[in-house]
Each structure stands twice: as C-alpha cells, then as structure tokens.
Amino acid sequence: MPDIPLELLATHANAYASANGIQVERRKKDDPASAYFECAPMSLLPNAYPKEAFDQAQSVATAFNELVDRVSRDSEFLEKTLGGGVAEHDLFTAKILSLYKEVYGNDDSVAHTADRLGIQRSDYMLHSVKEGEPYRLKQVELNTIAASFAGLACNIADLHRYLTTRFAPEIEDYLLTNQKIVTASTESAPGVPENPALSRIPAAMQIAFNRYCKKFSGGDSANKIVLFVVQEGETNTVDQRMLEFRLFSDFGVPVVRMSLTKASSEITVSDDGALKLGDKEIAVVYYRAGYAPTDYPDGDDGIEWKARLTLENSRAAKCPSLGYHLAGTKKVQQELARPGVLERFFPKEDEKEMVEKMKSAFAGLYSLGEDAVPEDIDAVQEALGGKEGQFVLKPQREGGGYNFYGAQLKEKLEKNTSEGSDGSLKLSENLAEYILMQRLFPPQQRAILLRGGKVEGSGDSISELGCYGTVVVDPVGEVVHNEYAGFLLRTKFSNVDEGGVASGFATLSSPYLC
Numbered sequence: 373m374p375d376i377p378l379e380l381l382a383t384h385a386n387a388y389a390s391a392n393g394i395q396v397e398r399r400k401k402d403d404p405a406s407a408y409f410e411c412a413p414m415s416l417l418p419n420a421y422p423k424e425a426f427d428q429a430q431s432v433a434t435a436f437n438e439l440v441d442r443v444s445r446d447s448e449f450l451e452k453t454l455g456g457g458v459a460e461h462d463l464f465t466a467k468i469l470s471l472y473k474e475v476y477g478n479d480d481s482v483a484h485t486a487d488r489l490g491i492q493r494s495d496y497m498l499h500s501v502k503e504g505e506p507y508r509l510k511q512v513e514l515n516t517i518a519a520s521f522a523g524l525a526c527n528i529a530d531l532h533r534y535l536t537t538r539f540a541p542e543i544e545d546y547l548l549t550n551q552k553i554v555t556a557s558t559e560s561a562p563g564v565p566e567n568p569a570l571s572r573i574p575a576a577m578q579i580a581f582n583r584y585c586k587k588f589s590g591g592d593s594a595n596k597i598v599l600f601v602v603q604e605g606e607t608n609t610v611d612q613r614m615l616e617f618r619l620f621s622d623f624g625v626p627v628v629r630m631s632l633t634k635a636s637s638e639i640t641v642s643d644d645g646a647l648k649l650g651d652k653e654i655a656v657v658y659y660r661a662g663y664a665p666t667d668y669p670d671g672d673d674g675i676e677w678k679a680r681l682t683l684e685n686s687r688a689a690k691c692p693s694l695g696y697h698l699a700g701t702k703k704v705q706q707e708l709a710r711p712g713v714l715e716r717f718f719p720k721e722d723e724k725e726m727v728e729k730m731k732s733a734f735a736g737l738y739s740l741g742e743d744a745v746p747e748d749i750d751a752v753q754e755a756l757g758g759k760e761g762q763f764v765l766k767p768q769r770e771g772g773g774y775n776f777y778g779a780q781l782k783e784k785l786e787k788n789t790s791e792g793s794d795g796s797l798k799l800s801e802n803l804a805e806y807i808l809m810q811r812l813f814p815p816q817q818r819a820i821l822l823r824g825g826k827v828e829g830s831g832d833s834i835s836e837l838g839c840y841g842t843v844v845v846d847p848v849g850e851v852v853h854n855e856y857a858g859f860l861l862r863t864k865f866s867n868v869d870e871g872g873v874a875s876g877f878a879t880l881s882s883p884y885l886c
C-alpha cells in the first residue's frame with residue numbers, strides 16, 4: 373500500500389476529477405430531473421504495464437485500421453462469415469448485414485460517394501503462454517462502433533501523472549511492487565505516457581468534415597455539422613461532450629446530439645444524398661449508439677432501423693459505416709484468425725510484416741458454426757472436459773455483460789452438443805451465433821478502486837489495454853488518414869469475469885510504463 377493515508381490520496385483524486393471533468397452522469401430511472409454528476413469509476417493509481425507491449429499495441433493500430441476498411445469492402449467475405457449460422461440465430465447481426473447488402477449491393481446508392489471514418493479501439497490483455505515466460509499482448513476484441521472513454525482516459529492519465537509525481541516518495545514502493553509482477557526490467561520507469569486521444573479523435577472527425585465540405589460545397593462549411601447519434605438516457609455524456617467541445621474549440625465544427633428515434637422524424641435525405649436537419653447539413657455521422665438491440669426500441673422494421681438506413685444511404689461520412697460495424701463483430705474476429713485469412717486482405721509481399729504483427733496478437737479463437745474445423749471441435753472438447761475456466765463463450769454483442777465463463781459456459785456447451793453415431797462431437801446449430809475464445813490470464817496487481825469518488829476497496833486486479841486508431845478512407849479505397857490515436861486502461865478486481873466500465877464491472881485507469 374502507498375505510504376500515505378488512502379483517504380488523502382482519494383481526496384486529491386476526487387478533487388482533481390471534479391476539476392477536470394472525470395465525471396459520469398447518474399440519475400434515478402426515468403427521472404431526468406434527478407440527474408447529477410459524480411467521479412467516474414476509477415483506479416486510484418496507475419497500473420504497471422510493460423513498455424514493450426504498450427509499444428506493440430501502438431504500432432499495430434494502423435494495421436488494424438486498414439484491416440477493418442478492407443474487410444468492410446469485401447461483401448463476399450462478410451456474407452460468407454456472417455450470413456449463415458450467425459445471421460440465422462442472431463437477428464441483430466442479420467439486420468445490419470441485410471442493410472449493408474441493401475445499401476452497398478446497389479451500385480446507384482449515393483453511399484458509394486461517401487468517405488469512411490473509423491474511430492476504432494483494439495483491446496488487449498497481457499497473457500503468458502507458460503508460467504514464468506514473459507507476458508505477451510493478446511487481443512480481446514476490436515471495437516469499430518462507439519469505442520468510448522477517449523475523453524475520460526486522457527484526463528485520468530493526467531490525474532495519475534499528477535498523483536505519481538506529487539506524491540512520488542510515498543507511492544514509489546507501491547509502484548515498484550506492481551512493476552515486478554509484469555516485468556523483469558530494472559530500467560527506470562518512464563511513467564504514465566501522454567495520451568493524445570482527446571486531440572487526435574476530434575482531429576480525425578475534422579479531416580472527414582473538411583473533405584466533405586471541399587467535395588460537396590467547394591470548401592464552404594457554413595451550416596455543416598457533425599451528428600452524434602446517442603442513446604436516450606446515456607450516462608457517459610461527459611466523455612462524449614469532451615470530443616464535442618474539442619471539435620469546436622480546435623476546429624470550430626459544431627455538433628448536434630440525437631437518438632436514432634429522434635433522427636427518424638427530424639432528418640431527411642435530399643436527392644443529391646445530402647443529409648438535412650432543418651437548415652443544417654450533416655457532414656459526418658458519429659455513432660455512440662446503434663450497437664445494441666435496445667437502441668432500436670420500435671423493433672425489427674421500426675423507425676430507428678429506418679433512420680439507420682437513411683443515414684447510411686447518404687453522402688455523409690459514417691463512423692462507422694455498416695461495413696465497419698460488421699467488421700468489428702466477434703465472428704469476423706474469429707474468422708480473421710484462421711490461417712491464411714489475413715493474407716487474403718494483405719496479399720502483397722511488403723505487407724507481410726504487418727500481417728505477422730497482427731497475427732502475433734491473436735489469441736485462440738474457435739468457430740462453433742457449420743464452418744467448424746477439427747481444431748475448433750478439439751477446443752470444444754477441451755472446454756467440455758478440461759479444467760474449468762480456460763475459455764470464454766461470446767455472442768455477437770457489444771457493451772459488456774453477455775459472455776459465458778466457467779460453469780455457465782460448460783453448461784451451455786453441454787446442452788448444445790451431442791455425440792454423433794460415429795462417436796464424434798456434434799454442435800447444435802444454436803451455437804453458431806457464438807464464438808469460443810481462449811481465456812486470457814493477465815498478471816494480477818494490487819489496485820485501489822474508487823466508485824463515486826470513494827474508496828470501494830483494494831485487492832488483486834487485472835487490466836485491459838485499449839488502443840485507439842483513426843482512419844479516413846475515400847470512396848475508392850484510398851487511405852487518406854491513418855494513425856494511432858491514444859489509449860485507455862481499464863482495471864477490475866481479478867474475481868470479476870466481465871469487463872466494461874459503463875456496465876459497472878471495471879474502472880478507468882492508466883498504464884505506468886516500465
């Protein structure tokens with residue numbers, strides 16, 4: 373523990389958080405008037421993180437950006453991967469896929485004239501293949517829609533840099549104890565790195581915005597806006613607003629926020645493909661909603677889906693386009709990890725290094741659909757018969773809280789497998805919408821977690837690194853902007869299976885590089 377009363381550190385942290393907007397909204401259900409702001413769930417101090425792994429995550433960000441774009445344009449691959457068992461059992465993914473085909477299968481759609489804007493976050497855990505071997509970076513998932521916390525994460529990094537320098541002598545031993553858990557390096561630690569997310573993400577939006585104005589209005593930005601598509605009742609509003617405010621203060625670009633429900637009655641598309649909101653024209657659509665069935669309360673053929681289609685069928689740049697959204701599904705992630713598949717997207721000789729870099733971050737991923745190969749079946753056998761807790765079962769969902777672990781996972785597999793007449797293991801088609809993933813075991817470090825600005829407790833914790841990347845691609849596939857755009861570290865107690873800050877499992881933290 374730090375050599376200073378925790379309450380004193382927590383008071384500093386909470387005050388710094390208030391002064392710098394590290395806040396989330398809270399309110400009683402269905403009572404907007406009860407809303408107030410409080411300190412976001414956070415780790416009091418940063419967590420030790422090997423610099424080498426951090427650098428690796430950073431250096432592979434642009435490759436994943438390109439990959440998402442190439443996958444998004446390969447309708448044959450998306451149809452083959454998602455159109456069978458997944459679409460049959462997961463109606464949400466089926467709907468996104470069907471809109472994608474409707475819009476991009478039509479050569480006359482004005483959507484073909486739009487740029488694509490990607491604001492991605494690739495998430496990783498450290499994992500050691502064998503006990504005693506160094507920890508390596510393994511990808512948990514790649515988020516292509518509503519990748520959040522860039523705003524809060526920047527300010528948390530600043531907070532952690534403040535605390536670890538202001539109270540350096542009192543915290544030194546605590547940091548060193550954690551450092552020894554993740555690395556044998558004895559070099560002096562560089563500490564919490566600069567987090568450029570809050571400047572680079574708005575910068576990418578501005579690039580897409582400017583290109584739109586140039587292409588369709590001779591550079592005139594009057595009356596042009598960026599639309600943030602948001603959830604009704606969103607509580608992570610400060611994080612979103614930080615992007616909005618920076619977009620305006622750095623570039624003078626105004627934002628309008630709206631749910632899909634509201635968009636359905638307020639936004640129209642004109643004959644030339646311009647999205648209109650009253651006398652304003654939407655140049656860029658940025659989704660912080662639309663990834664969950666609950667964002668479409670009017671149901672399958674409801675007004676929210678119509679709004680999504682209207683937004684897509686326009687010349688505005690979408691973040692993400694339907695193709696990017698699909699490229700971020702867990703099933704696509706699993707398919708990309710199969711031998712030879714990355715090479716399909718990066719066939720050139722000089723792209724080999726990029727392919728190897730991405731591959732080295734893949735964990736074991738297994739299909740449970742009709743396309744399962746013997747290695748996939750072996751993994752299921754192992755999950756059924758081996759030591760419990762070596763796998764995670766994942767549906768095609770976003771936002772945390774949907775995965776199966778441990779005994780629940782085993783039960784689900786047992787219920788949906790049988791022995792064929794030849795003695796082999798048969799998978800029920802109910803499993804096709806899931807993927808099976810090797811469970812990662814990141815190093816456990818001490819952490820002190822705060823909720824509502826108060827110490828919630830301390831104990832062993834594990835962390836997940838998120839690495840943002842932004843990309844802008846023109847209609848014919850020319851990459852006009854592609855860069856690493858900052859980081860996020862989330863920390864949770866080790867006995868918690870799920871992740872996600874908004875879903876209440878994890879807290880925001882920062883890496884203390886060593």
Ligand code: ADP
Binds near residue numbers: 512772810
């Ligand atoms: P979502 O899109 O809902 O965030 P994730 O794949 O990120 O889905 O899973 C949610 C959380 O579950 C992660 O943040 C992580 O804490 C945990 N998790 C997911 N995959 C693994 C894994 N392979 N090993 C260990 N934990 C995992």
Ligand code: MG
Binds near residue numbers: 514515769770771
């Ligand atoms: Mg996700």
Ligand code: MG
Binds near residue numbers: 495513772
């Ligand atoms: Mg996740």
